[in-house]
Amino acid sequence: MTSQPRIRIDQASIGYGGRAVQTGIAADIAPGEIFAIVGDSGSGKSTLLKTMVGLLPILKGNIQFDGQPLDMSDAGGPPPFGILFQGGALWSSMTLLENVMMPMEMHDHANPAAREALARFKLALVGLPGHEERYPADLSGGMRKRAALARALALDPSVLFLDEPSAGLDPLSSRRLDQLILSLRDGLGITVVIVTHELESLYSIADRMLFLDGELHHPTALGAPSDLVHSSDNAKVREFLTRKGMNCSISEATP
Numbered sequence: 021m022t023s024q025p026r027i028r029i030d031q032a033s034i035g036y037g038g039r040a041v042q043t044g045i046a047a048d049i050a051p052g053e054i055f056a057i058v059g060d061s062g063s064g065k066s067t068l069l070k071t072m073v074g075l076l077p078i079l080k081g082n083i084q085f086d087g088q089p090l091d092m093s094d095a096g097g098p099p100p101f102g103i104l105f106q107g108g109a110l111w112s113s114m115t116l117l118e119n120v121m122m123p124m125e126m127h128d129h130a131n132p133a134a135r136e137a138l139a140r141f142k143l144a145l146v147g148l149p150g151h152e153e154r155y156p157a158d159l160s161g162g163m164r165k166r167a168a169l170a171r172a173l174a175l176d177p178s179v180l181f182l183d184e185p186s187a188g189l190d191p192l193s194s195r196r197l198d199q200l201i202l203s204l205r206d207g208l209g210i211t212v213v214i215v216t217h218e219l220e221s222l223y224s225i226a227d228r229m230l231f232l233d234g235e236l237h238h239p240t241a242l243g244a245p246s247d248l249v250h251s252s253d254n255a256k257v258r259e260f261l262t263r264k265g266m267n268c269s270i271s272e273a274t275p
């Protein structure tokens with residue numbers, strides 16, 4: 021028997037100001053899956069992510085989490101997901117410990133002593149023990165991304181949304197972040213939805229990908245990257261998956 025999808029996107033249209041940038045989006049995302057959203061520049065990748073977390077209204081269709089519709093007006097309880105924005109969005113005036121504790125305080129999660137203990141645990145989980153009192157400006161780009169990931173994990177989410185997490189990182193830091201995402205998925209069973217244009221990350225960590233075509237304004241491929249690179253009947257998808265400049269070969273990157 022097939023388990024209920026963690027996320028279901030049912031014939032969704034997304035966009036701004038009532039103007040659709042993508043239509044007919046449909047996908048079931050399984051619990052524990054790492055699901056990548058890819059496509060041309062301006063195709064609506066981040067728009068889809070923002071719609072999935074309720075920052076933008078859906079224009080048509082519906083999105084469900086564990087069988088329940090996404091409802092922007094529902095204020096009951098903390099959200100079931102954590103978000104890592106492209107820039108990290110850490111508060112520069114707060115220490116890492118204070119940054120990670122902030123979502124707990126906003127949702128009145130646990131008591132103050134427990135919040136501090138949980139925040140220290142989350143920072144240790146992403147490899148930052150001993151850095152609790154440091155400020156974001158004192159850290160490398162990779163460390164800031166890991167700190168932002170710790171904050172995204174603050175409320176023990178069932179789903180993590182990551183918007184271009186490797187943006188601005190050197191190849192080694194990017195690879196370490198990929199390994200961290202995999203270890204979090206494997207250790208915690210978290211479902212991960214990631215917007216990325218990095219081919220090495222795509223082949224290394226994504227179970228499946230959804231390709232958004234910016235010219236046609238609808239998805240043109242859904243499946244495992246290592247399968248689509250050979251089997252997709254769409255030339256643009258194949259070109260995207262084999263474009264020059266990637267840091268690993270397909271055979272090396274395929275899980």
